[in-house]
Amino acid sequence: MSAPETGVRSVLPPRAPVFETRRGRTTASAVALGVLLAASVIAAVTIGPAGLAPADVIASVAAHLGIGEPTLSPLRDGIVWELRMPRVLTAAAVGAGLALCGAVMQALTRNPLADPYLLGLSSGASVGAVIVIVLGVGLLLPFAAFAGALAALVATLALAGAAGRGAGRGSGGSLSPTRTVLAGLAVSSMFGAVTSLVIFWSATGDSYREILNWLLGSLAGTDWVSVAIAGGALIAIGIPLIASARTLDAFAFGDAAASALGVHVGRSRVLLLGGTALLTGALVAVSGSIGFVGLILPHGVRLLVGSRHRALLPLSALAGALFLVWADTAARTLFDPRELPVGIITALVGGPVFALLLMRRRVS
Amino acid sequence: MTDGLDLSRVRFSRTGRLIVDEVDVTVPAGSLGALLGPNGAGKSTLLHLIAGIERADAGALAFAGRDLAALRRRDRARRIALAEQETHDAPELRVHEVVALGRTPHLGAWAGLGERDHAIVAESLAVLGLEPLAAREYSTLSGGERQRVNLARALAQEPELLLLDEPTNHLDVRAQLTSLELVRSLASSGRTVLAALHDLGLAAAYADHVIVLDRGRVVASGAPADMLEPGLIRDVWGVEAEVLAHPSTGRPLIAYSGVAERSARAPV
Numbered sequence: 231m232s233a234p235e236t237g238v239r240s241v242l243p244p245r246a247p248v249f250e251t252r253r254g255r256t257t258a259s260a261v262a263l264g265v266l267l268a269a270s271v272i273a274a275v276t277i278g279p280a281g282l283a284p285a286d287v288i289a290s291v292a293a294h295l296g297i298g299e300p301t302l303s304p305l306r307d308g309i310v311w312e313l314r315m316p317r318v319l320t321a322a323a324v325g326a327g328l329a330l331c332g333a334v335m336q337a338l339t340r341n342p343l344a345d346p347y348l349l350g351l352s353s354g355a356s357v358g359a360v361i362v363i364v365l366g367v368g369l370l371l372p373f374a375a376f377a378g379a380l381a382a383l384v385a386t387l388a389l390a391g392a393a394g395r396g397a398g399r400g401s402g403g404s405l406s407p408t409r410t411v412l413a414g415l416a417v418s419s420m421f422g423a424v425t426s427l428v429i430f431w432s433a434t435g436d437s438y439r440e441i442l443n444w445l446l447g448s449l450a451g452t453d454w455v456s457v458a459i460a461g462g463a464l465i466a467i468g469i470p471l472i473a474s475a476r477t478l479d480a481f482a483f484g485d486a487a488a489s490a491l492g493v494h495v496g497r498s499r500v501l502l503l504g505g506t507a508l509l510t511g512a513l514v515a516v517s518g519s520i521g522f523v524g525l526i527l528p529h530g531v532r533l534l535v536g537s538r539h540r541a542l543l544p545l546s547a548l549a550g551a552l553f554l555v556w557a558d559t560a561a562r563t564l565f566d567p568r569e570l571p572v573g574i575i576t577a578l579v580g581g582p583v584f585a586l587l588l589m590r591r592r593v594s
Numbered sequence: 595m596t597d598g599l600d601l602s603r604v605r606f607s608r609t610g611r612l613i614v615d616e617v618d619v620t621v622p623a624g625s626l627g628a629l630l631g632p633n634g635a636g637k638s639t640l641l642h643l644i645a646g647i648e649r650a651d652a653g654a655l656a657f658a659g660r661d662l663a664a665l666r667r668r669d670r671a672r673r674i675a676l677a678e679q680e681t682h683d684a685p686e687l688r689v690h691e692v693v694a695l696g697r698t699p700h701l702g703a704w705a706g707l708g709e710r711d712h713a714i715v716a717e718s719l720a721v722l723g724l725e726p727l728a729a730r731e732y733s734t735l736s737g738g739e740r741q742r743v744n745l746a747r748a749l750a751q752e753p754e755l756l757l758l759d760e761p762t763n764h765l766d767v768r769a770q771l772t773s774l775e776l777v778r779s780l781a782s783s784g785r786t787v788l789a790a791l792h793d794l795g796l797a798a799a800y801a802d803h804v805i806v807l808d809r810g811r812v813v814a815s816g817a818p819a820d821m822l823e824p825g826l827i828r829d830v831w832g833v834e835a836e837v838l839a840h841p842s843t844g845r846p847l848i849a850y851s852g853v854a855e856r857s858a859r860a861p862v
Contacts, residue, residue: 252688340683473704476698476701479695479698480695480698482685482687482692482695483680483685483695486642486647486676486678487676487678489645489646489647489667490645490646490647490671490674490675490676491671491695491696491698491699491751492667492668492669492670492671492672492698492699493667493698494667532686536686536687536688536691537685537686537687537691538687538691540706
């Protein structure tokens with residue numbers, strides 16, 4: 231069965247360069263963000279007591295990678311390689327992963343307010359993580375966090391769906407953004423309370439700090455294991471998520487349109503939302519629930535390059551990494567020597583963005 | 595079995611309510627079929643069943659001699675395209691990006707748009723006169739412009755069977771005729787088209803066949819001149835109408851004169 235010709239193709243030029251305008255911008259943005267991220271990682275490691283220079287950081291990294299002689303004193307080298315570098319890299323991986331999850335969830339739920347934190351996934355993951363830490367089975371940490379995130383996701387979607395049945399569901403099988411966010415609020419409050427209870431019941435030391443770090447998110451005390459968990463999850467799950475860009479694009483006009491374009495709607499949604507829960511679980515296991523990263527960055531990137539996910543997903547990940555590296559640097563230096571949970575910084579930025587998005591929805 | 599679309603005894607119910615009831619539809623290849631019926635007759639649902647968005651409970655759906663139920667979803671989307679009215683918030687995409695979505699079933703997961711895909715997107719835009727709007731944000735378009743973009747997206751799928759749900763909604767008179775003339779020419783070039791239409795006059799003027807649905811059942815199926823008669827129009831739509839012959843084309847011309855009582859008709 232060959233497609234019939236309409237005969238118009240022959241009179242048209244083979245290429246239409248006017249349709250390519252965003253590709254150049256996408257490449258330029260990717261290169262700019264990549265360079266900026268690399269420079270920021272180095273800069274962020276130098277910031278703080280000890281008076282390090284970018285050259286020191288580069289020298290230390292080179293020495294540890296076996297491509298240079300150690301030039302720093304063991305103490306200063308330890309600050310770079312054991313303290314700050316893992317923390318900055320964890321921040322980058324967590325930021326990238328959260329932004330990626332936010333972008334994917336926004337497409338699948340057709341909800342501009344979707345974000346792992348707002349829909350309760352992060353709180354669910356925290357509960358899972360805290361419980362296994364209390365039980366002393368640290369090996370299960372990422373799995374428990376994943377199970378918690380998945381439970382919270384299912385709870386939020388079920389609650390939003392149940393609330394929607396009374397009021398009539400949004401067309402195309404998608405849930406109303408408002409109800410979904412309200413359901414997420416209920417679920418995350420609930421899971422947040424459980425996290426606090428578990429910590430308070432079990433903790434012997436500074437349980438308030440511990441609770442704050444899980445509820446608001448903190449990168450204090452992250453090490454190379456954290457880098458491995460967050461970075462590993464980012465690569466293992468982030469790459470398949472980015473690879474599904476075309477499927478996410480097809481959801482632009484709703485479930486029915488996606489299905490008519492040959493997408494397995496139910497299967498894709500389960501797999502991709504499951505992927506975001508898995509990734510969120512791994513990230514929260516090392517950082518607690520840091521809010522709003524998945525909300526702010528994808529929207530910012532959309533303004534730059536539009537909604538095509540082939541551009542949106544990788545650029546959101548880069549922007550998320552960049553954002554969280556600097557947010558965490560602010561968190562650990564603003565009130566030096568005391569540390570702010572980084573979630574406070576992201577909420578300070580994210581709250582107004584959330585408000586703006588709400589206002590924009592009202593207008594449209 | 596014909597070369598075109600062949601539905602036989604298709605049944606579908608949702609939440610216990612029968613929406614499509616033992617429907618037989620035949621649209622020969624290269625012709626334009628109009629799916630008519632009042633609101634809630636099951637037109638959109640029937641289009642969804644053919645496009646594979648929903649699965650029929652019973653019956654056989656075939657196109658070009660192939661059982662549609664046996665086709666993989668992607669293979670089906672390469673042959674069948676559906677252009678619907680949008681009920682969603684507009685996505686933040688430019689017009690050419692929306693039209694490029696039509697290439698989805700033809701592309702691998704990693705592959706970008708190739709030279710041929712770009713050419714097909716450009717052609718689809720050109721056919722609908724959308725080139726001046728190609729770089730515009732879809733969300734800034736009027737209802738009529740969106741309708742044309744959606745049709746262009748469906749054309750970019752290179753379908754052999756084109757399903758249209760209310761393709762003339764939101765369009766002014768000239769755009770309605772332009773749109774239907776385009777659809778006619780697509781049919782003449784070999785594609786099979788099934789369009790759900792509200793406007794009986796447009797169906798009478800352009801369709802090769804009309805299929806009239808009422809409460810999920812086919813109550814008339816055949817050439818517009820034979821099917822669109824005052825009794826049927828009264829029973830199905832509840833309006834009094836006279837059917838005249840168009841002075842220049844000879845096609846049926848429907849003159850409404852008021853509302854009437856509806857009454858159930860036996861399925862054909």
